[in-house]
Amino acid sequence: MKHERRRLRALALQALYEVDSVGHPAEEVLGRYEENLTPEGKSFLRQVVTGTLQLTAEIDALVAANAPEWPVAELAVIDRNILRLALWELLYWGETPVKVAINEAVELAKTYGSDSAPRFVNGVLGTLANQRPSKKPSPVE
Numbered sequence: 001m002k003h004e005r006r007r008l009r010a011l012a013l014q015a016l017y018e019v020d021s022v023g024h025p026a027e028e029v030l031g032r033y034e035e036n037l038t039p040e041g042k043s044f045l046r047q048v049v050t051g052t053l054q055l056t057a058e059i060d061a062l063v064a065a066n067a068p069e070w071p072v073a074e075l076a077v078i079d080r081n082i083l084r085l086a087l088w089e090l091l092y093w094g095e096t097p098v099k100v101a102i103n104e105a106v107e108l109a110k111t112y113g114s115d116s117a118p119r120f121v122n123g124v125l126g127t128l129a130n131q132r133p134s135k136k137p138s139p140v141e
Helices: 002-022 026-033 039-054 056-066 077-093 098-112 117-131
Strands: none
Touching (some): 002 026, 002 039, 002 077, 002 098, 026 039, 039 056, 039 077, 056 117, 077 117, 098 117
């Protein structure tokens, strides 16, 4: 499942990149990416992409506050979306361990980002991981 999740994160990143860079509707993009996935894969992909998109403004504000020398709008589109995806998993989803979320984001940055992207992504995520509350809030029923 580890390798499947890594592949799904790469697909999620590609979907987020497409939505961010050319403005295609998320549902249309997800429909194309979900075509050959298992039901579990579709569910994970959809959760990651829609969750990240729903909280983009909040996530971008966190990045801006913790990396003020790098305005979010001026970040490379791929780096911005790696951070968004990882921060959503790290801070909002809560099902991915902190080390795994950071490691997966760094691996995405190594594969898709610029030469300096892995270090930048690791730094921002490390800073925000240290600031996050130690316990997840109880779900509201």
